[in-house]
Amino acid sequence: MRLLFSPCGIGFGHIGRLIPLAHRLKSRGADVLFSTYGEALKYARKEGFPAIQVPEIELKVKEDGSVDLKRSLTDPGPFLIHYILLKQICAELRVIKRYKPDVVVSDTRASPIIASRLLDVPVITILNQFNIIIPRKKRFLRLSRWADHGSIAVLSKIWASSDKVLIPDFPEPYTLSEGNLNIPERYRRKVEFIGPILPSYPDQLPSKEELREKLNVEEGKKLIFAPISGPSKEKYPFIKILREAFKGFPEEYKIVMSIGEPEKPFLLWNDERMKVYGWVENRFEYLKACDLIVSRAGHETLMHSICYGKPIILVPTPSHTEQLINAKKAFDLGFALVLEQAKISRETLLKSVEKIINSSFRDKVREINLMAKRFNGMEAALREILAHVEYRAYC
Structure with missing residues (x-):
C-alpha cells in the first residue's frame, strides 16, 4: 500500500491533520510519501516521513502580520499564479509517475487533484474551505468580482473532481467553516462531514x-x-x-x-x-x-x-x-x-x-x-482511504 499525502504548506493546520493519519497508516504497513512546501515540508521531515518539495504559493503579509489580500492575489499576478500552479501540477505528475501511489490524499491543494485525474489515480481531498471569500469592501470590490467569476471560482470544481471530499468539521448547525462551505447541490454526494482528525482524544x-x-x-x-x-x-x-x-x-x-x-x-x-x-x-x-x-x-x-x-x-x-x-x-x-x-x-x-x-x-x-464525541474523523478518514486502496486493488 503506497500513499501520497499532499497538504497545503502554509502553517501547521493542514499538515497537522495529515501527520496523525500518516502515522496510523504507516503502523498498518503503508509506505507514505509527502509532497508539499513551506512549514509543512519541515514538519513532515521532522516526523520522520520522506517529503518532496514542490513549488510554493504563499500569502503576502504586512508588517503587522495581517494578510495583504490585494498583494496575495495580484503579486505575482494571475498569469504568474497560473504559471506556478502549472509548475506544481508538473511536479506532482513527476512524483506520482515515479512513486506510483495507490491513493493520493490532498489537503486543500488543487495541483495533486489535477495530476491524479490526469494519471487516473484515486484522490481523496480533505478541506474545510470549499470557497474562498473576498471581503466586499470597496477596496476589494474588483478582486471579489474576479474571485466570484474568475480563477478562484474554478477551485470548487477542482475539489469536486476528487473521488471523495472529507470535511473535518461538524454538520450544521455546528459547522465552524460554514461561511467557506457553500457547496453546490450537484457536488454534495461526494462530500462527507467527518469531524476533526486528532492524534489524541x-x-x-x-x-x-x-x-x-x-x-x-x-x-x-x-x-x-x-x-x-x-x-x-x-x-x-x-x-x-x-x-x-x-x-x-x-x-x-x-x-x-x-x-x-x-x-x-x-x-x-x-x-x-x-x-x-x-x-x-x-x-x-x-x-x-x-x-x-x-x-x-x-x-x-x-x-x-x-x-x-x-x-x-x-x-x-x-x-x-x-x-x-x-x-x-x-x-x-x-x-x-x-x-x-x-x-x-x-x-x-x-x-x-x-x-x-x-x-x-x-x-x-x-x-x-x-x-x-459522536464523531471520530481519524477513523472515518482511515476507512475512506483503505476503501479506495482496496477498490483500486480489484480494478
Missing part, C-alpha cells in the same frame, strides 16, 4: 488533575494555553503583542505559549508566570490540563477547543477571511470571545480572560463537546 489521556501535576501547575492556578502557529511573518508580530499583554497578569494565572517552531522543541523564555516554548510535543496534554485557550482563529485549533471542552479567546489574523469567518461562528456558538489584534493590551486581554472563565462559556463548550 481526551479519553486516551490521563485525567486533568494528573496532567496538571505532571506539568507542574500549582493547585488553584488557572492555566492559559496559547498555541500560536502560522507563517513567520504573520505570527511574530502577534507573539510580541501577546507576550507584552501577558506580562503582569495576576499571580493566579500560569501561561504556557508555544510559538510553532518544530525545530525548537525547548523552553525559549521563562518567568514566574509565563513560559514560552518553541514547540511542545505534548500539546494535547496542555489542551486537557488548561482552563482556557488563547490563539489565532485557525480551524484546527477551534476543533481542538471543542473536542477538549475548552473555552477560547480568538485573535483572528487581520484581513484573513477564513479566520474571521471561523471566529464569528465560534462566537455565535457561544464558546469563544473575539479580540481584534490592534486592540490587545494587558487590560483588554485580562478582562476577556476573566469574563470567559467566570461565565457561561465553559458550560456552552461542554454542551458542544458532547455533540463532538
Whole structure:
C-alpha cells in the first residue's frame, strides 16, 4: 500500500491533520510519501516521513502580520499564479509517475487533484474551505468580482473532481467553516462531514488533575494555553503583542505559549508566570490540563477547543477571511470571545480572560463537546482511504 499525502504548506493546520493519519497508516504497513512546501515540508521531515518539495504559493503579509489580500492575489499576478500552479501540477505528475501511489490524499491543494485525474489515480481531498471569500469592501470590490467569476471560482470544481471530499468539521448547525462551505447541490454526494482528525482524544489521556501535576501547575492556578502557529511573518508580530499583554497578569494565572517552531522543541523564555516554548510535543496534554485557550482563529485549533471542552479567546489574523469567518461562528456558538489584534493590551486581554472563565462559556463548550464525541474523523478518514486502496486493488 503506497500513499501520497499532499497538504497545503502554509502553517501547521493542514499538515497537522495529515501527520496523525500518516502515522496510523504507516503502523498498518503503508509506505507514505509527502509532497508539499513551506512549514509543512519541515514538519513532515521532522516526523520522520520522506517529503518532496514542490513549488510554493504563499500569502503576502504586512508588517503587522495581517494578510495583504490585494498583494496575495495580484503579486505575482494571475498569469504568474497560473504559471506556478502549472509548475506544481508538473511536479506532482513527476512524483506520482515515479512513486506510483495507490491513493493520493490532498489537503486543500488543487495541483495533486489535477495530476491524479490526469494519471487516473484515486484522490481523496480533505478541506474545510470549499470557497474562498473576498471581503466586499470597496477596496476589494474588483478582486471579489474576479474571485466570484474568475480563477478562484474554478477551485470548487477542482475539489469536486476528487473521488471523495472529507470535511473535518461538524454538520450544521455546528459547522465552524460554514461561511467557506457553500457547496453546490450537484457536488454534495461526494462530500462527507467527518469531524476533526486528532492524534489524541481526551479519553486516551490521563485525567486533568494528573496532567496538571505532571506539568507542574500549582493547585488553584488557572492555566492559559496559547498555541500560536502560522507563517513567520504573520505570527511574530502577534507573539510580541501577546507576550507584552501577558506580562503582569495576576499571580493566579500560569501561561504556557508555544510559538510553532518544530525545530525548537525547548523552553525559549521563562518567568514566574509565563513560559514560552518553541514547540511542545505534548500539546494535547496542555489542551486537557488548561482552563482556557488563547490563539489565532485557525480551524484546527477551534476543533481542538471543542473536542477538549475548552473555552477560547480568538485573535483572528487581520484581513484573513477564513479566520474571521471561523471566529464569528465560534462566537455565535457561544464558546469563544473575539479580540481584534490592534486592540490587545494587558487590560483588554485580562478582562476577556476573566469574563470567559467566570461565565457561561465553559458550560456552552461542554454542551458542544458532547455533540463532538459522536464523531471520530481519524477513523472515518482511515476507512475512506483503505476503501479506495482496496477498490483500486480489484480494478
